[in-house]
Amino acid sequence: MIKQIDFSKYSSLKIGTTLDVLIINEIDKYENYQIIGKANNLLISNTPKKPLAILSKNFDYIKIEDNFLKIGGATPTGKIFNFCKANNIKNFEFVGKLPGCLGGMIKMNAGMKSYEIFNNLVSIKTYQNEIEKENIDYGYRYCNIDEIIYEATFNIEFGFDYQLLDELEKMRLNQPKGHSAGSCFKNPPNNFAGRLLENVGLKGYKINGIGFSDIHANFLINYENATFEDAISMIDLAKNRVFEEFGVKLQAEIQIF
Numbered sequence: 350m351i352k353q354i355d356f357s358k359y360s361s362l363k364i365g366t367t368l369d370v371l372i373i374n375e376i377d378k379y380e381n382y383q384i385i386g387k388a389n390n391l392l393i394s395n396t397p398k399k400p401l402a403i404l405s406k407n408f409d410y411i412k413i414e415d416n417f418l419k420i421g422g423a424t425p426t427g428k429i430f431n432f433c434k435a436n437n438i439k440n441f442e443f444v445g446k447l448p449g450c451l452g453g454m455i456k457m458n459a460g461m462k463s464y465e466i467f468n469n470l471v472s473i474k475t476y477q478n479e480i481e482k483e484n485i486d487y488g489y490r491y492c493n494i495d496e497i498i499y500e501a502t503f504n505i506e507f508g509f510d511y512q513l514l515d516e517l518e519k520m521r522l523n524q525p526k527g528h529s530a531g532s533c534f535k536n537p538p539n540n541f542a543g544r545l546l547e548n549v550g551l552k553g554y555k556i557n558g559i560g561f562s563d564i565h566a567n568f569l570i571n572y573e574n575a576t577f578e579d580a581i582s583m584i585d586l587a588k589n590r591v592f593e594e595f596g597v598k599l600q601a602e603i604q605i606f
């Protein structure tokens with residue numbers, strides 16, 4: 350089944366046009382498709398290289414099975430957070446602060462500080478394979494899985510941590526508001542993308558309705574009707590300036606399709 354999704358409404362950056370997206374109801378290969386989740390880390394052009402696909406509600410579930418947590422790829426982060434809180438499960442406190450769904454979180458190894466989704470991961474289910482964490486190459490906002498993630502299994506530890514939740518909430522207090530995809534660039538080793546952007550004069554810099562926040566320079570904000578091209582120009586400008594000034598190659602955290 351094909352569904353039309355208007356990315357100027359669906360994506361957190363509110364950039365894009367209406368595109369056909371294949372709804373995946375059952376596990377299969379779909380190797381010519383580009384899987385997407387809730388588009389909180391995406392910048393989608395009007396002509397993506399591959400046709401897009403998204404998991405249906407069939408993959409929106411969370412359950413305890415044989416003392417492990419099993420979560421479907423389309424399960425929203427809010428549902429994961431609520432389930433863990435209700436069942437007194439720890440290590441998922443940070444998940445409630447990150448918009449998205451499980452598949453997107455795993456692909457990005459999403460997290461806050463040292464709390465990352467891979468920390469308690471046991472394995473993921475792809476087409477025909479159950480891949481153990483030991484066999485996955487992963488790191489900061491990265492994993493090498495290029496297949497569709499249908500489900501993931503996690504270890505369970507009990508004791509939901511309300512104090513940690515409080516700390517995470519405080520960390521979010523000065524996060525810029527507005528349409529963004531969270532951090533635009535990954536932090537380079539031993540450095541901060543936000544600091545580099547600020548040092549090349551891009552904090553608060555805005556053109557064509559898009560710019561880097563004056564609260565946190567690493568947040569690219571769509572202030573008003575920015576296009577894919579406007580966003581790409583801004584990303585390129587930042588990469589060039591930081592490279593010219595500091596010789597550092599910034600890597601986009603936002604996935605561009």
Ligand SMILES: Cc1cc2nc3c(=O)[nH]c(=O)nc-3n(C[C@H](O)[C@H](O)[C@H](O)COP(=O)(O)OP(=O)(O)OC[C@H]3O[C@@H](n4cnc5c(N)ncnc54)[C@H](O)[C@@H]3O)c2cc1C
Nearest residue numbers: 386387388389390449450452453454456459460498530531
């Ligand atoms: C305001 C804001 C704050 C944020 N703060 C943080 C933060 O603190 N830390 C952090 O890590 N992130 C942060 N993010 C980014 C975002 O929350 C995460 O990257 C999240 O995991 C994206 O999930 P998604 O479902 O929206 O994925 P999408 O944006 O739709 O996709 C992201 C990537 O995951 C892949 N993907 C999606 N589903 C699947 C699947 N089923 N199988 C395989 N690959 C899949 C896509 O192909 C793409 O490469 C923030 C975003 C916003 C808007």
